[in-house]
Amino acid sequence: MALIPSAAILDEATADFPPVQLEMRVPFAPTAIPSGGREHLIYELHLRNFGNRPLAISELEVHDASVNTTLATFKGASLEALIAPIGQGALTVGDGLMLGGGRSCVVFMRLISEGTAPLKLQHRMRSGDEFTTAAVIDVVPRRTLRRLGPPVKGSDWVPTNNAGEDSHHRIGLLAVDGSACIARRYAIDWKRQRSGAWFNGDQTDVRAYHAYGQTVVAVADATVVVALDGFPDNRPRTDASFAPAQELSLHSVGGNVVTLDLGGGLFASYAHLQPGSLEVRVGDRVRRGQALGAIGNTGDSRWPHLHFQVSDGPNLLGSEGVPYVIDAYSELAGDQRMQRRNEMPMRDVRIDFI
Numbered sequence: 001m002a003l004i005p006s007a008a009i010l011d012e013a014t015a016d017f018p019p020v021q022l023e024m025r026v027p028f029a030p031t032a033i034p035s036g037g038r039e040h041l042i043y044e045l046h047l048r049n050f051g052n053r054p055l056a057i058s059e060l061e062v063h064d065a066s067v068n069t070t071l072a073t074f075k076g077a078s079l080e081a082l083i084a085p086i087g088q089g090a091l092t093v094g095d096g097l098m099l100g101g102g103r104s105c106v107v108f109m110r111l112i113s114e115g116t117a118p119l120k121l122q123h124r125m126r127s128g129d130e131f132t133t134a135a136v137i138d139v140v141p142r143r144t145l146r147r148l149g150p151p152v153k154g155s156d157w158v159p160t161n162n163a164g165e166d167s168h169h170r171i172g173l174l175a176v177d178g179s180a181c182i183a184r185r186y187a188i189d190w191k192r193q194r195s196g197a198w199f200n201g202d203q204t205d206v207r208a209y210h211a212y213g214q215t216v217v218a219v220a221d222a223t224v225v226v227a228l229d230g231f232p233d234n235r236p237r238t239d240a241s242f243a244p245a246q247e248l249s250l251h252s253v254g255g256n257v258v259t260l261d262l263g264g265g266l267f268a269s270y271a272h273l274q275p276g277s278l279e280v281r282v283g284d285r286v287r288r289g290q291a292l293g294a295i296g297n298t299g300d301s302r303w304p305h306l307h308f309q310v311s312d313g314p315n316l317l318g319s320e321g322v323p324y325v326i327d328a329y330s331e332l333a334g335d336q337r338m339q340r341r342n343e344m345p346m347r348d349v350r351i352d353f354i
Helices: 007-014
Strands: 022-025 033-035 038-049 055-057 059-064 069-075 083-086 091-093 097-099 104-113 120-127 130-133 146-148 157-160 174-176 179-181 188-192 215-217 222-228 256-263 266-273 291-294 306-311 324-333 336-343 350-352
Touching: 022 120, 033 336, 038 120, 055 120, 059 104, 222 266, 256 291, 266 291
Parallel strands: 146 324
Antiparallel strands: 022 038, 033 038, 038 104, 055 097, 059 069, 059 120, 083 104, 091 097, 120 130, 157 188, 157 350, 174 179, 188 306, 215 291, 222 256, 256 266, 266 306, 324 336, 324 350
16 A cells, blocks of 8 residues: 655655754753843853855744744844854854854853743744754743852942843853853952942052952852962053963962852852952851952952852853842942842942842
8 A cells, every 4th residue: 555645744855955054052051030120041052054065144033932932033233243153264244144164153142031031942043045943942940049148248339241241251151171161151240339430549559449358258158169369469450551460370360269169069259359368268167248358359350359150160260150149239220229139230230238
């Protein structure tokens, strides 16, 4: 008896072969992060052309896979602004974006929801007249976020280079020990501003900066797993020049560092601390709010500030950055002050800790 192919089989039989050789993957799942009264999804979409010829990358659609609706569409300049090549010459721009044969790039995604973020996402990329549809990915719900205390105390703090900005932290993809990761994905550089200024006096003197020497404190009850001291302060950057006091390496890039094991596979790191200020040693148990050291300008730091991050390992650069929330702070934007509970700062605002 002859078998008659179904319509679905006929469609597959007439489809182009081979299909578009575009790999699309999200290596680190996004989490719904509350900030400023909205929910943010911050993640990376990795693209790789497994073909031998350049491939057009012309339009990206992001869908809420739970209800099959389109959340966002990026094309032209809006798509180009999100993409970074892996290696020189991976991407070319002519009549449109072209991803070279065997080459890769990363789309740095940031989606903002006025309500609750979607539970599932799916991505579709147009290449010429064809779409490549990636696998559905799950969004980690906000309830899973670790709730922490503030890493500093007092008022007039500004969360610079945060995850809501296009900063070097956000795009800091780095291969360490054979694995590419973004340890600083959700890092914040805490600086202090008073009367609209970062410093008062000689800008080449670290002690002129309002953040310098301020105490950093434990964000939770934890165990100290890194307590690195001995690196000197840098002379702050000026319009003329900047050079670190000590040659940078994976060991020295954070300067003087304290890292806490928060439990549950999470680690909180405090970098660029003042030389000689550390008050803890490896193995110490600390309580939330306990002094750990003071803000300095060591390692890869141009101005005195606290680099604070939470990641899934104790290695400052060789781990994946993980989001978290701060349980309480006051946010001043312009003349408007808001009390924030269980959110992550993602705006250029002044923050007071209470």
